[in-house]
Amino acid sequence: MALPKIIVLGAGLGGTIAAYEIRDAVKGKAEVMVVNDADDYWFVPSNPWVAVKWREPDAIRVHLPPVMAKKGIGFTSVGAKRVHPGENRIELNDGTSLAYDYLVIATGPDLAFDEVEGLGPQGFTSSVCRTDHAADAADVFERLAKDPKPVVIGAAQGASCYGPAYEFAMIVDTELKRRKIRDRVPITFITAEPYIGHLGLDGVGDTKGLLESTMRDRYIKWITNARIAKVEDGLMHVEEVNEDGSVKAVHDLPFGFSMILPAFRGVPAVYGIEGLTNPRGFILADKHQRNPTFPNVFSLGVCVAIPPVGKTPVPVGVPKTGFMIESMVTAIAANLKLILAGKEPTEEATWNAVCLADFGDGGVAFVAQPQIPPRNLNWSSEGKWVHLAKIGFEKYFLHKIRRGTSEPFYEKLALHALGIRKLRFK
Template sequence: MAKIVIVGAGIGGIPMAFEMKDLARKEDEVVVIADTPTFHFVPSNPWVGVNWRKPEDIKVPLEPVFKKKKITFIQQKVARFQPEQNQVELADGSTVAYDYLVIATGPKLAFDEIPGLGPNGHTESVCHVDHAGPAGERWEAFTENPGPIIIGAVQGASCFGPAYEYLFTAETDLRQHKIRDKVKITYVTSEPYIGHLGLDGVGDTKGMLESEMRNKHIDWICNAKVDRVEDGMMYVTEVDENGAVKKQHELPFKHSMMLPAFKGVDALFGIEKLTNPRGFVLVDEHQRNPTYKNIYSVGVCIAIAPQKPTPVPTGVPKTGYMIESMVTATAHNIRDELDGKEPSHKGTWNALCLADFGDSGIAFLAMPQIPPRNVQWASRGRWVHWAKIGYEKYFMRKVRKGLSEPFYERLPLKLMGIMRLKK
């Protein structure tokens, strides 16, 4: 009998639990540790942030689902990982031992790295439903008394898709309220150009997104470093391609949503040979830590180095498609080990994103995620908006039913089929 412990119950942790339970032997125990009683569908947070969804709309209680799947659920925060002892320490001081550990914690949101950033400062966030919910309430108040808006992603950010989604969804909502003419919108980003996305662009994402911004009268500042945020004022340094200061901006705003940089969670930070200096988990091509061979990791919490430096630091995103491929590889590799074999499965690490803009959107596919690529494709249209809604409905159903089938398994081929038909 083996005890397989999964820490985290998000986009990575939940599929990991379901797939591992299906692949494990009858005598093995699968345990999930999470600090929340519910799963929440992170890709819907931009909708919550403009009050198009309520937090409860994108949540699923975990206890009934895990009970049905015969997965042990421990609702507690992990205080510290102890890889030398093969155990995790919980917030109440107790410990949970494991034979295999899968770390799927997601990131820590590094608001503290910029004065005044974040929900405890002067900007909103859609990285977590607990932030997006209050942001949606404040957005509703903003529409009653509008003013300038700043949306974007700060230095070190790696997940740019939600920033673009929130930007265009907010713009759509303003038009629906018939107050777009009263709101100046500025997009501020650490990307070297619009549509970089932490991926050096995918297809013509640069041209597509710039075109959307021009058509919708949105200004932008790239290569931007946010120095500090005060009530109603953001101080931004714009640099050139060599990193030299190009211009200092003082940007007034009445509403702002800025994505922060990510770090590893506190329970991981500083564990030598398990994590890098930012606290992200080090993994090999099989999602396994090179030092602690019985530890795997999936999702946003793993370390991926940028392909090349940018004038202002940017990270590499981990999309849902990529995370699901990590999960499937990890589950099969642990089963290999249970059967006395060496791990042989690898995640594809491809990027597929459905970026909803409220009434249209952009979809892109990068195979592999980092160039040079075998396939890169981008398309836009109203169909992306409906595809994103379909993705939300499917994934929520998957969690409620405890299904282990990957959503993205055949979607790239379907999207490329759509592309060929459109041509």
């Protein structure tokens, strides 16, 4: 009798560790297979370093097929064209299909550059959302270094990932100082957030004060409640919005280099499937990470639908941090084990957050329990230790992916950051 088949769709941070952890949880009870659109895993948190050539792309790459084979996990990089949840089937890009008994969607987002005219690598701004984008950004940055001009960095309306924008602004500031050309490069930070340090989470600890102070110290000007109207070659048109949504001011910002994080939406393979996604294409999930319409479909990570923490003048999404994603993975693995044993799922993700925002020569760290306020723990700190911790984090996590281990990591990181050993994030 054939074993039930569990397919993990996507092999980014969430999908890769999900495959490992699910395999360990259901070993001998089900087959596990990963469907991805490429053979390689890229450590996305290091992309800001790639964009200033502090890292080469290959240094943060893991070739997945041999790791998956060693773990006894099936793998294909053909990619998914469309999910058909009513048929328990994934249509692949080569025209073939894969049947599943259980599906775990971990696709990450589709990058909605096209929603703003001129935005993105196909337009006039750079990106650190993907490692190939960051590598291309490094070439643009080198041209800037040879011919210094203003820089504009930030996050567009509807974005739900702000940490990398802050990181990159500070990293660029640090690198320009090292090259002794910072005095010739004005930097402006633009963001849809209602205030600096909001982060899509209504702040964590004193992120507002810490980030504002850091940006003042580095002489980085900022515009909040910002909506990008259009980007032209070397010129960005930005509307600064009042609390009531009316336009407060219009800014025409010249630039020689710009990195803007876009809004996210669901990937084409799932976008618009009734009962599976919300209007934006994100996967609907209950407290057990299970879709209410298709109970054999689970989801985790950036592709999961989470409502914003509150109304803002310019749309601001909620980030899905690594700690939250790891807790979703653990809950799904435990629930699949229960289901295969004939029981109902009971496990819930903790949805806590821990973040290390590296600034090149320092940084800000925060821990939120839970990620969505109000919280039981709301902590932030700054210092050179954050930069060193981020380097250690990169080394450890790449080692984890290369080994194929399902050992949880983010809770340990949070505890070390806090200097606490007995606290459990439950």
